[in-house]
Amino acid sequence: MGAELGRLTALGLIAEIGPAASRGGRRSTVIDIAGDIRFVAIAVDTGAVSVAITDGRLRIVAFERTECDVRQGPEPVLELAAERARGLLAKAGVEQPLGVGVGVPCPVDFRRGITVATPVMPGWDGYPVRDLLARWFECPVVLDNDVNVMALGEQHAGAARTVENFLFVKIGAGVGCGIVAKGELYRGMDGCAGDIGHIQVADSDAVCACGNSGCLEATFGGEALARDALEAVRSGRSPMLGELLERDGTLSAAAVAEAVAAGDATSLQLVRTGGRRVGEVLSGLVSFFNPSLIVLGGGLAVLGHVLLAEIRSVIYRRSLPLATKNLPIVLSDVGEHAAVIGAARLVSDEAYGVPR
Amino acid sequence: MGAELGRLTALGLIAEIGPAASRGGRRSTVIDIAGDIRFVAIAVDTGAVSVAITDGRLRIVAFERTECDVRQGPEPVLELAAERARGLLAKAGVEQPLGVGVGVPCPVDFRRGITVATPVMPGWDGYPVRDLLARWFECPVVLDNDVNVMALGEQHAGAARTVENFLFVKIGAGVGCGIVAKGELYRGMDGCAGDIGHIQVADSDAVCACGNSGCLEATFGGEALARDALEAVRSGRSPMLGELLERDGTLSAAAVAEAVAAGDATSLQLVRTGGRRVGEVLSGLVSFFNPSLIVLGGGLAVLGHVLLAEIRSVIYRRSLPLATKNLPIVLSDVGEHAAVIGAARLVSDEAYGVPR
Known part of the structure; x- marks a missing residue:
């Protein structure tokens, strides 16, 4: 000691x-x-980059979110992130961060610190994210998948602080899951554990970017919901979504949430059907994993309790009572900060020698 | 040290x-x-009790399997097991075993050493199996679920010896799964992790003993297969199964395997449909858990490569290439000894202070 x-x-x-x-x-x-410790946390999402500076207790001292399309490829995205991080460090008077934690929305080869092929992120396959940032910032860098860092964020600062075994389910553009078993992140053999967006749902033949059909994220998630909302406008089933489309020029999950709040039955149905499908997949995972807690986050958390109620209803009906009797299913209360807090936690654990 | x-x-x-x-x-x-160490291993299955004596390296020095219906309740089953164990100990000249490991085909409260309610095993709910056997044998006893001890058996003596993350899938009367993550058994919050027999399959409305419909084990497993084989006889679709029913007085998985080997198309179809459903559930779990290996065991392993081929085919088609590129899916080569070796391993780990 x-x-x-x-x-x-x-x-x-x-x-x-x-x-x-x-x-x-x-x-x-x-x-x-030590009071002067500062970590840089970078969370890349499909449509934005969040950058934070945290202190040694992983409290956020500066935060900035910038829209940016991940499909541009790694260089422009990482350059933007690094530029924002340098700006925040300068403003906070930090000469040298102790480490940089990074989350990216694709599979990661954790040991090698590189990103792995995904059909929706051209150019990222095999990219040496960790080593590049380590050169730029001259400090240790740890790279992981976005749902894994969000799960760590929930474990550090959210509802999962007190549990050993939990699932963090991100419903964003796609659907993914961070797994914490016996208090530690579980990544699987190839680092792609939790890739639940490609689990097949019962009654769908929607074609997925992966080439299969009926995948969960081909039927629900930000992209699928935008597609279905647009279809509801085109087929005349939702004049209200039509008005929102005219107003905003596009249809997002937030617009669907707005239509639901205003009583649009078609939008409500879209959310409930989606929630049912997420619930069906999760009820299988509850039987398999017997978690103590499920936390829901990601962009579609904006759909709030309508979505949550449907997911809960399916899980509580489908899974065995023994597995659900003490199982809370909650919306994240850390929200958009989960990923940066988790990314900071990742590199902090590395610095302090916590086994991962 | x-x-x-x-x-x-x-x-x-x-x-x-x-x-x-x-x-x-x-x-x-x-x-x-030490060369004189002896463990007792008891593996209760729905239709039989296996008892073994092992040495300190968990090599089996005596083994006996006795048919016995688990639905009689815990007392007669455990008395039978204890009697057989005492017989084997006496024959082997062992005065005192170092410990007793026990596997039972129902959920277990691992910390308290008691069995937990399951609709198909009346009388076992809350039964103090561990403490009772500890009194009888005057030594430490460790109790766990049967698929968990079988997974430990595969890890100790089977194909899983060299991997960190694997699934052992037992297809017996029902279907269950033992989970090893980072080299250790994962039991979940209530000890019911791996209860995959109640995951819903896509195209079935078979009513399950749990009260839901469409559960995997309501559509495939020993009981479901016997039911479907009998139905194939009654409807005249399989004269060959009819002959085997007349010969044996009952239809087991072994009879279906015999009919498959003899070219009975109806039996082949039963096995392939069952294999497809198991494969669909497992492909979801492969996406979620990203294991290094899947081992299949239990009574229906008698269906052999016809079953295995169908399961493999679905998993390799449905799961993402990243998760399956290095994923062997194999039949157990430890067979009926997996459970007793695993039960011995359980109590040996306890004796030597290996964390579990």
């Missing part, structure tokens, strides 16, 4: 902050995480 | 077996697992 404290002190990771209250006998010293 | 060796020696778990070959310097001593 003493040797470990010495190591962490020498690295500037912890500092003595004063003597402890006397209890008689030898006086103890209070040790804390 | 020295203290740990001292502890294990004092407990009789290890012994010095002689001096090591000299390499100059201080002479080392070769330590081995």
